[in-house]
Amino acid sequence: xxxxxxxxxxxxxxxxxxxxxxxxxxxxxxxxxxxxxxxxxxxxxxxxxxxxxxxxxxxxxxxxxxxxxxxxxxxxxxxxxxxxxxxxxxxxxxxxxxxxxxxxxxxxxxxxxxxxxxxxxxxxxxxxxxxxxxxxxxxxxxxxxxxxxxxxxxxxxxxxxxxxxxxxxxxxxxxxxxxxxxxxxxxxxxxxxxxxxxxxxxxxxxxxxxxxxxxxxxxxxxxxxxxxxxxxxxxxxxxxxxxxxxxxxxxxxxxxxxxxxxxxxxxxxxxxxxxxxxxxxxxxxxxxxxxxxxxxx
Ligand code: MG
Numbered sequence: 001x002x003x004x005x006x007x008x009x010x011x012x013x014x015x016x017x018x019x020x021x022x023x024x025x026x027x028x029x030x031x032x033x034x035x036x037x038x039x040x041x042x043x044x045x046x047x048x049x050x051x052x053x054x055x056x057x058x059x060x061x062x063x064x065x066x067x068x069x070x071x072x073x074x075x076x077x078x079x080x081x082x083x084x085x086x087x088x089x090x091x092x093x094x095x096x097x098x099x100x101x102x103x104x105x106x107x108x109x110x111x112x113x114x115x116x117x118x119x120x121x122x123x124x125x126x127x128x129x130x131x132x133x134x135x136x137x138x139x140x141x142x143x144x145x146x147x148x149x150x151x152x153x154x155x156x157x158x159x160x161x162x163x164x165x166x167x168x169x170x171x172x173x174x175x176x177x178x179x180x181x182x183x184x185x186x187x188x189x190x191x192x193x194x195x196x197x198x199x200x201x202x203x204x205x206x207x208x209x210x211x212x213x214x215x216x217x218x219x220x221x222x223x224x225x226x227x228x229x230x231x232x233x234x235x236x237x238x239x240x241x242x243x244x245x246x247x248x249x250x251x252x253x254x255x256x257x258x259x260x261x262x263x264x265x266x267x268x269x270x271x272x273x274x275x276x277x278x279x280x281x282x283x284x285x286x287x288x289x290x291x292x293x294x295x296x297x
Pocket of ligand 1: 091144175262
């Protein structure tokens with residue numbers, strides 16, 4: 001099941017795509033079919049999405065293939081347009097990428113423990129939107145395709161073996177970065193948090209469609225040119241390890257977003273370095289999750 005947030009006429013609401021993604025069934029319509037009231041927004045739905053409710057939703061969808069609004073009539077938004085908390089991120093979680101960016105401060109060759117940082121929730125933007133180049137603030141805007149985990153249940157001190165129970169699903173993120181700010185401030189927070197620096201989407205795939213361990217092709221293209229290409233099986237810290245480690249002494253909440261790091265091939269590590277410029281089209285693609293496309297403005 002692919003969950004989306006979209007605009008239809010004046011409404012911004014959550015829904016589920018049909019099998020060929022030609023139609024979306026609004027969550028509120030599903031609620032009526034289930035004789036219950038479901039939240040209109042996807043972030044609120046994630047908080048109540050028990051395995052039992054997900055089973056009922058799946059069954060109801062299969063019984064009503066005729067229902068839905070044509071996806072031609074909607075505008076896709078980020079599936080979680082306004083995260084309630086900062087977005088958790090991992091740095092250097094693919095070995096080949098760790099090797100290519102040695103000259104960023106605070107980086108060692110290969111991390112023995114996950115490297116965490118965060119992005120402001122206000123950096124989130126949707127698919128098919130512009131990413132601002134902020135020419136007065138940075139000259140070095142770069143892309144990073146990443147698999148994003150969406151947390152579905154509150155928990156702390158989560159054992160690796162239970163990690164999957166705490167996941168709602170997965171989507172694509174582009175961890176857009178101002179390399180000059182990242183270097184200048186030593187802390188990465190600002191260089192990673194400029195407005196529009198976290199494209200997210202197009203949809204959240206429910207975990208029941210992608211059981212762990214994930215081995216998904218992951219790639220990015222700039223103006224059609226392949227820049228990054230790896231597989232999520234190449235992560236140094238895998239998904240259960242990340243959830244278990246991050247949740248030690250720290251309560252993860254439904255709707256939390258965790259970016260799991262980017263593979264090699266960022267523009268900063270090219271010779272000579274290549275940064276994004278106005279008019280560039282970036283595509284972040286992950287097998288089974290789709291393509292997240294944005295244009296630099
Ligand atoms: Mg990153």
